[in-house]
Amino acid sequence: MITNTELEYKGDLYPTAVSSVQQEADSVFFHTDNNVILKITVLRDSLIRFRYTTKGYFSNDFSYAIDKSQSHGYNFLELIEQKTFYQINTSKLICRVSKTDLKILLTDLDNNVILEDELGFHWEENYNFGGNIVKMSKVSHDGESYYGLGDKASHSNLKGKRVENWAMDQYAFHKDQEPLYKVVPFYIGLHNRKAYGIFFDNTFRTNFDFAQERRNVTSFWAEGGEMNYYFIYGPQMADVVTTYTHLTGKPEMPPMWTLGYHQCKWSYYPESKVREITSKFRELQIPCDAIYLDIDYMDGFRCFTWNKEYFPDPKKMVAELAEDGFKTVVIIDPGIKIDKDYWVYKEALEKDYFCKRADGPYMKGKVWPGECNFPDYTNPEVREWWAGLFRELISDIGVKGVWNDMNEPAVMEVPGKTFPMDVRHDYDGNPCSHRKAHNIYGTQMARATYEGVKRFAYPKRPFIITRSAYSGAQRYTSSWTGDNVASWEHLWIANIQMQRMSISGMGFTGSDIGGFAEQPSGELYARWIQLGVFHPFCRTHSSGDHGDQEPWSFDEEVIDITRKFVSLRYQLLPYLYTMFYEYINDGVPMLKPLVYFDQEDPQTHYRTDEFIFGNHILVCPILEPNAQGRRMYLPVGNWYNYWTGELVSGKKELWVKTDYDQIPIFIKEGGIIPKYPVQQYVGELKFDEVTLEVYYKLGKEKSFLYEDAQDGYDYNKGRYSFSTFTFNGKENQLIIQQHKEGKFEIPYSKFKINLHGLPFQVKTIYIDNERAAADTIQFNGNTLFIDKDFTELHITGA
Template sequence: MQVETSSSKYGVKHYPDGIREWKKEGNYFSFYTSETTLEVRVIADKIIRFRYAAEGTFQRDFSYATSDTLEESPISFGIKEWEETFEIYTDALKVFIARDNLRLTITDTEGHVINQDEMGYHWQHYLLKGGKIQYCSKLIQEGERFYGLGDKPTELNLRGKRLENYGTDAYGFQKDTDPLYRNIPFYYGLHHGKGYGIFFDNTFRTIFDFGKERADVCSFWARGGEMNYYFIYGPELLDVARAYTTITGTPELPPLWALGYHQCRWSYYPDSRVREIAKEFRKRKIPCDVIYLDIDYMDGFRCFTWNKEWFPDPAGLIRDLAADGFKVVVIIDPGIKVDPEYAVYQEGLKNNYFCKRADGALMEGDVWPGKCVFPDFTNPVVRDWWSSLFKSLAEIGVRGVWNDMNEPAVFEMGTFPEDVRHDYDGEEVSHRKAHNIYGHLMSKATAAGMKKYLMPHRSFLITRSCYSGAQRWSSVWTGDNVSSWEHLWLASVQCQRLSVSGISFTGSDIGGFIGEPDGELFTRWIQLAVFHPLMRTHSASNETGFNQEPWSFGPEYEKVVTKFINLRYQLIPYSYSTFWQYATYGTPMLRPLAFVAQDDEATHNLTHEFMFGDNLLISHVSEKGMTEKKVYLPAGKWYYFWGDNLVTGKQEVTVKTPLDEMPLFVKAGAVLPQYPEMQYTQQVAITEMLLHVYYGEDVVRSILYEDAGDHYGYKNGQYNIIRFKQRSDKQQFYLKKQCFINYETAYSNYRIVLHGLPFAATTLLIDGKSTPLGKPAADGTISFVVPRNFELIQIVKS
C-alpha cells in the first residue's frame, strides 16, 4: 500500500512504497509498487526521462513542448540489481532507484552525486479543484546554484527563491514580480563543477522552490497533470543548454532583416505618420529595417481589418516602405470582437471555434475591442483556421506579426476563469491545464499561417506569452517594462535567462514601455540592445505625446545612438553566424559568464557581464552618471574593443565609460566578421567582407555563416560555413581557414584588419606565397586584402 503522512489543506500526502516488480522494454524501465509506477526512459546517454503514475495508470503521453525531431539515441545502457537499489547505467550516468521508496540518486560514472531525491516523488489529491498535486523534492548539494526558468526578473542565481509559472499580464512589473508572461519549467543546477538540468514538462501551474522553504531542499510541483521530467547531464552548462533544445527544438533561421533595428510605438497612425517616421530614419541616416503597427491600425481593434480612415491604402503604404528598405510588422491579439457584422466573429461562431465556459456559454471578456470571444487554440482545427486568416495580411506585404495579450489577458478578470473548457488536441480539459500553453499555441498557429502565405520568403513572429519549445517558431520580448535604470538591469538579466532557457531570439522594449527615459538612459539601453538578438524600441502613448525615436533626445544623444545602431549593422555577419550556431546546435546566443567559465566560482553570481556568441563579452552601463565600471573577465586574454588594450582575464578590471562607449571586449584569437555601414540589411551587395582578427596565442576557432538572408534555400544546402582557426605565437601569426561553399556571394576578397600583432613584420604569406606587408596604421592595426579562397595566412617576425 502507499505510505501516507499527515494531512494538509490539500489532503493527505502519499509516498510510494517498495518495488514489487519491474520490467524492461527497449529503452524503457518500469518499476511497480503497490500503487505507483515509475517509468525510466533512456533518451540519450545524458538524458533520462522520469514519469510517475500515482495510482498505476499513466496519462496520455503528449507534449506541446517537445520537438518532432527528438530522437531517442542511447549508445549503451543496461540495468543492475543490488540489495537496496536498482542501477540503470549509460556511458555517462548511473541512476540508482531505491527498492523501498523509489527515491533516486543520479551520479556520474565515477560515483560523484549529481542529483539526489530528498523525499522524492509524492502526491496528494487536490480536493479543491480535482486531480492530483504532483511533487518532487531534491537535496540541494553543497554550494549548489540554480539558473533558468525563462523570464524571471530576479538575480540569475535562483538559490533561495520560490517561483511559479502561470502566464500573467504583468503590466509595469518590477524586480521579483512573479509570475510573468512566459512559462518555461526548466532549470539548471551547478555544484562541484558539474552542471545538469531538469525540464518538468507539465502545463498546469508549476512551482519551483530553490531552498526558500527549506534551505537544503529544492522542490518542484504542479497543481495537476503528471510528474514527468527530463534529467539532463552536462557536465558543462552549455552542453545542458544544447541538450534541452534537442528535446524542445531549435528555430529556423530568421530573415536577415529581423536582426536589424526595429522601431515600434503604441501607436504610429495615420499612414502619413508612419511615412514620416520612415523618412526621418533615412534623412538622418540612422539604420532601421522594421516599423511596427500597433492596435490603432485596425478598424475598431478588430483583428485582420484596417482602419479605412487612417490606413486607406495599406498595400500601397507597405509597398512604398518596402521600396525604401522597411518591413512592416502588425499586431494581432487573440480577442475577437463580438460583432455580428464582423466576418471573423461570424465564421468562428458558426464553426464553434471559440472557448466556452463549463456550462456551455461562450467565454466572453473585455479587451481592446470591447466584449470579445477567444479562439480555442488547443484545437488543431481552430489553429488551421487561425493560420488561414493571415493570408490577407501576407498578400499585401506584411512580413511579420506581433502576438500580444495572449497569456491570455482579459481586462478586470485578469485572465480566463478556470472553468473554461479546451479541446487540448482531443483530450477536453479545463483552463487549469491549458492556461500556460494558450499563447504558445496562438503563436504556433500564427507562425504556420505566415510561413505558408509568405513562402518562399521567411516570416518573423514575436509573442508575449509562450511555453517551452516556442523558440521553434517565435521570438519574444520581456513585456511591459518601465523606463528606469533598474529595468535596464532587468532587461539584461531577463534576456540572459531566456537565452539559456532555450529562447535566444529575445529583447526588451528599449527605453522602457511605461514612462519616459531621459537621453542618457535611452542611449545606455540602446548600447545594451545592440547585443540582444532582438533589437526593438517600443513605448506607450502618453499625454505629452513624447516619442522614443533615436533622434528624440537631442543631437548629443542622437550621435551616440546612431553610432551604436551602426555597430549593430556592422556586426550582423557575426550575429547571424551566432544565430546559425543556435539554430544548428542549440547553443544560447547570450551566455552568462557562469555558462562559459563554470569552474570559476567568481562567475556564478554575476549578472552584468555576459557573452554574445563565442567572442564578444559585454557589460552594459547600468547607473545614471556612471563614468567608470568594474568588469569581471574570465580566464584568457581580452581586447578592449574601443582601444585594443590587451587585458588578462580571471580578474576584475576598471573600465572608463564615457557616453559614447560601453564595456565591450573581444576574445584574443577571435575573427570578427563585419559589414560596411548601411541603412538597412541587404541595401547593397557586399563587395568585400571585413574580418577583424585579434592576435592571440591560444587556439581559438571562429565561424562565419552565410546564405541569402531570406528564402529557404539554406535548407537545401545553399549556404557557406567558413571556419577560422588562429594559432599564433611570439614569432608568427597563423590563421587557417576551412570552408563549405555552396552559396554564391558578391564579394571575392576579405579585408583583414589585424589587431595586436606583438612583433614587427614586413612579409605576409598567403598560402605560402610572399607579398609585402604594409605598415601599421596609427591605431596599431595592420590591414591587407586576401582572396576569399585562401587557406592559410602567416606573418613571421622580421
C-alpha cells in the first residue's frame, strides 16, 4: 500500500513551470516544461474539472460514471494572467494556477479560500505495471470536516480516517473495515460552514486520507490511470450533493411496490416453503410486496435455470404469488458454470464473451456452481447478449425483479477474493487490465441486467438490486450494503451507511434488516425493523445458518412491532414516493444527515444517529438493548413528537422517553405528511380518501405530494400529479394553498385533513374563498374532509 509518507519521497515527480497556456471554449490548457498538461474545464460556474497528464497528450476521455445526458453550461468564464499565477473567473469561483508548479487555489468571489493544493498533483512511475501512481494532496484546515464516500462502515465525519476504494466481498465486515463492496470516490468537505465536493473519477484502486497521517493534509491517490477530479462548490452541502447527483446521474421512478417491504433468505425452497412464508405474512396481516429466491432456485447454481425438483412449475408459482400481491425477485450471479451441456455457457463460449487472462486463456474461478467463466460486461456486445438472456425469466415466467450478487467480482479460495489483475477487459473499446475494470465490473453487470429487465418488463418499470457498485450505478440499479452481522454495532453501521449513501448519489439503498450473518435477538430485530422502514430499500435478509429470521420467528411482541412499523411505512408510501420524485428530478437526497440539514450548526458536524427522512420527518433509532429512551439532538426549528404531539424547540440535546414499540420520531412544524390507508401490498385497495397530517406552524412551509399510476411510463408523458402545499400559519388562522401540476387523474376524491397543534378553536372554514356551511362539510374536532382539488383552505379561530 502507498502511504502518505511515501508522497514525500524524492522518487515522486512534480510539474515544473508553465511554458504555455491556451483556451479552447470552456477549457484552459496549461503546459509545463516537463511535459505535464493540466486541462481545466468549466462545466458550470460552480463545477470545474481538473485533468492531468504527464506524457504530453491525453488518452481517450471515457468514463462510466458521468451521465452523458446531463447538459452543462456556465454564465461567465474569464482567463487573466497575473505576475505569478493565471486566474480563471466564473460567476461563483476564482481559480488560481501557479506559474511555477501548477498548484491550485480555489476561492469564492470574496477571496475566501475554499480549497488549496498542498503538494498538489504529483506522481511516481509504476514500474510493475507501467503508467503512473497518481497523487493529489490538499491543505486540510483546522475544524474542516469530511463526508460521503458511499457505504463506509465508519463514523459519518471522516476527519482523521483513511479509506480504500476497492470493491471486495467482505462477509461479516466490522466497523471501520476497509475496503467494502462499493466504490464511490466522492467526498464533501465543510470548512468555515461552506461546503465543496471532490469527485475523483478513477476506477483503479484509490485511497483517501483525511488528515490521518499528516494533520493538515488531505490526500487522494490511485494506483493507475489519470489524476482526474471534479471540484463542486456549494456553498451549501445541498448544492454540492445535487450537482454531484446530476453529474453521475439519477434513476427513473421505481415502481411503487419496490418501496414496500421485502422478505428474503438464503434460501427459500422448495415451492411449498415459499408459499408457507407468503401465506404467513397475509395471515398475520404484516404488509409485504416481494419474496426473493436465492441461489437454490437454480439447477446446480446455473444462472437462468430452475431446479425442477424444488420448483416444478415456476411460471404457475410466480403467477399465483402475484395474485396474492407478491412480486418474485430472483438472484443472478456473474459466474457461469463451465459445463458443455449448459446453454448459457455454450453461447458465451461460441461468441467469445468471457474474460481472458493476459496470455489468452479464459479467466477461471470458483464460485457457487464450481469452476466458472465470467462474462466481460465492459464489452457492449456482451451486455446486449446478457440483456437478452432475461427474456424467459421476465417475459415468460413473470419474475418482477433481479438481484445481482457476487459481482465485485467475488471469487472463492483465491488470495485476493477476486480476478487476477492481468485479466483483460474491453472497457467499451478502451482495452485494459482488471486493475482498471475491477471497480466498475459490478456496475456494468447491473447495467446489462437493467437493460434486459427493462426490455422484457415493458411497459412496466424494471427493478434491479446490486451488491457492488461504482459512482453512477444509481442510473441502473438499487443496492444493499452486503453481508452484515446481527449485532447492535451493525445496526449503528447500517444507520450511518444509509445516510452516507444518500448524500453520495445512491439513494435507493438499504441494509439486510436483522443482519445477514448470525442470529438477532427479538429486541435487535425489532429495533432494526423500526429503523429499516425509514430506509429507501426495506428488506429482511438472512443467511439462515443460525435459524429463521421472519418476523414470526420471535415472540408476539416482535410480531406486533413489525406489523406496526411496516404498516406505518405503507401509510407513508406517498411521502416516500414523493421523496423519490425529488431525488430523481432535483438530485435531492432522500435521507439527510443533520449536517446536511443545518451545516451552520457545529453541533451537527459529528452527529451520526439522527437523520431527516424526506423533508419533514426526523428519525432517531434506538441502538442499544434494554433502552427506555435515548438522548438525541433536535436540529434547528420546532418539532412535534410523533407519538405524543408535544411541540419541542430545536438546536438542543434532549432525553426522549420511548416504549419498546416506539423510536423517537419528530415532525417538522408546518409539514404536511400524506398517508395512504394500510395495504397488505401496493395496489391491494381502492380507496376514496388520502390523509394529510397537517402540523401547525406560525409562519410558512412548503410540502409536496407526487402521484402517478405507480408503475409504467405514462408519467413521462405528463400523466402525473404533483401538488405543492403552501402552509401559512398566523396567530388566529391558517391557510393551506394547493398548486397542482400534471395530467394524471387521481383515483380518490377527497383528503382527510388531521390538524395537529392548532392553537385556537376553529370558528370558520373557507374553501376556495367560499365559507363552508356546517351542513356541507364534515368537521370533527381537528379532522376535516375536503375535496382533493381544493386550491385554498382558510381556517380562522374564535
